[in-house]
Amino acid sequence: MRKLLFESLFRRPVTERAPSPDDAAVTELATAVAQAARRRLGRSLSIREVDAGSCNGCELEIHALSNAYYDVERFGIRFVASPRYADVLMVTGPVTKNMREALELTYDAVPNPKWVIAVGDCARDGGCFAGSYAVVGGVSEVVPVDLHIPGCPPTPTAMLKGLLALLERADAGATPT
Amino acid sequence: MPSLIDLMLEGQLVQRHSPWPRAVVDASVWNFAASELARGRWSLLGLWGEPSTVHMAIMDEQTSEIAVVSLDCFDRAYPSVSQHHPPALRLERAVHDLFGLVAEGSSDTRSWLDHNRWGVRFPLGDRIDALPQASPYFFLPAEGDGLHQIAVGPVHAGTIEPGHFRFTTSGETVVRLEPRLGYAHKGIERLMMDASLVRAAQLAGRVSGDSTVAYALAFSRAVEAALEVMVPDRAVWLRALLAELERLAHHLGDIGGICNDASFALMHAHCSVLREDVLRASNAAFGHRLMRDIILPGGVTRDLDKDGTEAIQAALDNIRLRFPALIELYDNTASLQDRTVDAGVLKPALAAQYAAGGYTGRASGRSFDARRALAYPPYESLRFDVPILAEGDVNARVWIRIREVEQTLYLIDQILTRLPEGPLSIQAGVYCEPREGMAIVEGFRGDVMVWLRVRDGKIERCHLRDPSWFQWPLVEAAIEGNIVADFPLCNRSFNCAYSGHDL
Ligand code: SF4
Numbered sequence: 001m002r003k004l005l006f007e008s009l010f011r012r013p014v015t016e017r018a019p020s021p022d023d024a025a026v027t028e029l030a031t032a033v034a035q036a037a038r039r040r041l042g043r044s045l046s047i048r049e050v051d052a053g054s055c056n057g058c059e060l061e062i063h064a065l066s067n068a069y070y071d072v073e074r075f076g077i078r079f080v081a082s083p084r085y086a087d088v089l090m091v092t093g094p095v096t097k098n099m100r101e102a103l104e105l106t107y108d109a110v111p112n113p114k115w116v117i118a119v120g121d122c123a124r125d126g127g128c129f130a131g132s133y134a135v136v137g138g139v140s141e142v143v144p145v146d147l148h149i150p151g152c153p154p155t156p157t158a159m160l161k162g163l164l165a166l167l168e169r170a171d172a173g174a175t176p177t
Numbered sequence: 178m179p180s181l182i183d184l185m186l187e188g189q190l191v192q193r194h195s196p197w198p199r200a201v202v203d204a205s206v207w208n209f210a211a212s213e214l215a216r217g218r219w220s221l222l223g224l225w226g227e228p229s230t231v232h233m234a235i236m237d238e239q240t241s242e243i244a245v246v247s248l249d250c251f252d253r254a255y256p257s258v259s260q261h262h263p264p265a266l267r268l269e270r271a272v273h274d275l276f277g278l279v280a281e282g283s284s285d286t287r288s289w290l291d292h293n294r295w296g297v298r299f300p301l302g303d304r305i306d307a308l309p310q311a312s313p314y315f316f317l318p319a320e321g322d323g324l325h326q327i328a329v330g331p332v333h334a335g336t337i338e339p340g341h342f343r344f345t346t347s348g349e350t351v352v353r354l355e356p357r358l359g360y361a362h363k364g365i366e367r368l369m370m371d372a373s374l375v376r377a378a379q380l381a382g383r384v385s386g387d388s389t390v391a392y393a394l395a396f397s398r399a400v401e402a403a404l405e406v407m408v409p410d411r412a413v414w415l416r417a418l419l420a421e422l423e424r425l426a427h428h429l430g431d432i433g434g435i436c437n438d439a440s441f442a443l444m445h446a447h448c449s450v451l452r453e454d455v456l457r458a459s460n461a462a463f464g465h466r467l468m469r470d471i472i473l474p475g476g477v478t479r480d481l482d483k484d485g486t487e488a489i490q491a492a493l494d495n496i497r498l499r500f501p502a503l504i505e506l507y508d509n510t511a512s513l514q515d516r517t518v519d520a521g522v523l524k525p526a527l528a529a530q531y532a533a534g535g536y537t538g539r540a541s542g543r544s545f546d547a548r549r550a551l552a553y554p555p556y557e558s559l560r561f562d563v564p565i566l567a568e569g570d571v572n573a574r575v576w577i578r579i580r581e582v583e584q585t586l587y588l589i590d591q592i593l594t595r596l597p598e599g600p601l602s603i604q605a606g607v608y609c610e611p612r613e614g615m616a617i618v619e620g621f622r623g624d625v626m627v628w629l630r631v632r633d634g635k636i637e638r639c640h641l642r643d644p645s646w647f648q649w650p651l652v653e654a655a656i657e658g659n660i661v662a663d664f665p666l667c668n669r670s671f672n673c674a675y676s677g678h679d680l
Contacts, residue, residue, distance in 0.1 A: 049336040051337070055385060055676045056338050057383070058386070059336055059338065059386070060467065063336060063449075067453050068446055079336060081335070082334070096363055097295055099331065099339055099360050101294075128376075128380060129364070131368070132364035132367060133367060134295055134300070134364035135363055
């Protein structure tokens with residue numbers, strides 16, 4: 001056991017180079033934040049994740065963002081336990097009717113200024129669950145969405161690209177809504 | 178003592194229901210079956226509804242015989258099974274919420290999936306307007322000196338699925354835990370109605386994100402049973418490969434996750450890397466990290482080529498190289514063992530009563546594994562052990578996962594060496610008469626059951642039952658007497674599905 005602990009201290013990290021921001025994501029984001037550019041956020045971003053009724057596939061890939069390959073914390077991006085410390089609300093799922101109120105309350109609890117990222121095909125428009133009696137539809141039906149990261153689920157790389165795009169906009173002086 | 182076959186003879190056998198029999202019975206036979214479940218002679222596999230019928234799937238664990246009994250609900254009511262056999266309780270509540278059928282004699286008539294937010298009641302039955310006002314949900318009372326309640330969720334501190342937990346505690350000790358689920362209810366069984374086979378398979382693969390292979394496989398096997406389709410050999414073996422890769426990835430993730438909840442992040446870091454290797458190999462081999470939409474009725478949509486095989490082999494070699502040191506680390510870290518040994522104990526009797534599947538059952542002495550007990554192809558010609566422990570604590574659930582990782586590595590080796598050549602899929606026939614099929618497969622978390630009726634190439638009714646239905650109540654039992662702070666650890670060791678349960 002000591003050996004493993006010891007090795008862990010000296011082994012080179014497995015982290016890979018950061019991907020370049022995705023063009024489509026940048027464009028979508030740029031439109032959203034351009035009007036509200038007021039204040040610089042800095043290279044630090046706290047994310048509160050809310051599962052608004054996903055199948056959990058998106059969550060699995062969000063977890064993967066924290067593994068040693070992607071190591072999202074090196075970009076200054078942290079997942080936090082409460083909406084009250086968050087800059088960004090990351091929402092997955094086709095927002096079920098049973099989760100609608102919880103999502104609204106969580107959104108309200110995030111201090112301004114704030115961004116909302118909708119993750120996954122379900123979060124765009126309900127995905128393959130659209131039209132169900134139990135589903136509201138996309139996240140934007142309930143709270144305003146600044147960025148959508150498509151995929152079922154999006155790969156960790158796709159999510160990193162989206163997040164980096166968000167950060168770069170913030171660094172450039174844009175402010176969320 | 179009557180066997181399941183005798184029970185079938187008491188009723189009217191339904192034609193074209195495969196591979197196990199279904200019989201329409203009267204209330205006395207229904208009640209008899211419920212009482213035998215209560216005596217522990219048979220296990221409950223599922224209970225689901227149709228607009229004016231309830232069905233119950235039963236298994237004799239001694240012989241692995243399975244049968245479905247159906248009861249017509251005149252007056253929209255049927256005798257409650259849960260009054261004899263508690264594991265049926267939440268299934269009955271769900272049947273009521275979706276169809277409006279009343280389980281007469283049940284001790285709990287509170288709604289379960291329906292939070293009065295849908296705008297409609299009984300969406301798969303009469304579809305009547307919702308109640309004008311949501312009535313409050315009454316949690317069961319726990320009374321005593323100095324007890325207080327802690328409410329948690331549906332939005333949690335971590336990145337996990339939505340559910341509400343109501344703890345009643347005495348100081349730090351949990352006296353009772355009552356969850357309220359249904360937040361992830363998406364109405365999947367309604368969306369399935371009238372869906373084409375392809376669309377329905379897509380939905381099945383999205384019932385629970387971590388079991389996408391298991392669900393797609395169970396669904397496809399049920400369709401194939403109904404339509405008497407013989408899937409080509411290569412597809413059968415590739416399906417097993419997909420299922421084992423899924424098991425491997427999630428077991429590795431869980432082992433790390435449990436250790437992380439016991440504040441031992443190093444294990445988590447190492448296990449997450451191995452898990453990621455498996456996901457990348459799956460992506461290289463099948464074009465999707467979680468292997469979604471690869472299994473369809475009739476076969477599979479992707480072939481495995483040489484590069485894919487090599488990617489899988491490389492991931493396995495790496496696990497073989499690194500995993501033993503991690504097991505040793507787990508086994509030799511006193512601070513970790515201190516948290517997992519004797520924590521969240523699930524008694525074998527309870528696991529047996531609830532017919533708990535997967536590592537939950539196998540860590541509490543229940544040996545059921547659908548791959549072994551039902552020996553569906555190709556597992557009947559593969560060699561593997563089904564590890565069993567009796568302690569039922571968090572530690573035992575970790576060890577079952579560890580042993581299953583080893584067995585899965587061994588299974589994947591066998592599959593890769595023996596993978597037959599040939600076509601990948603076969604077209605399923607279209608029949609205008611109704612045909613019914615059923616399948617049970619072993620997902621990483623336990624047995625996933627699918628029952629369906631196909632007509633004219635479309636799904637008329639499909640019921641998908643997650644193992645979590647029978648595992649959630651066991652979490653509640655296992656947490657009793659532990660401290661609140663150990664809940665995440667205990668809960669994680671069960672790792673029940675929310676979306677899979679809520680549907
Ligand atoms: S987008 Fe796909 S993975 Fe994400 S919640 Fe929807 S079905 Fe699941």
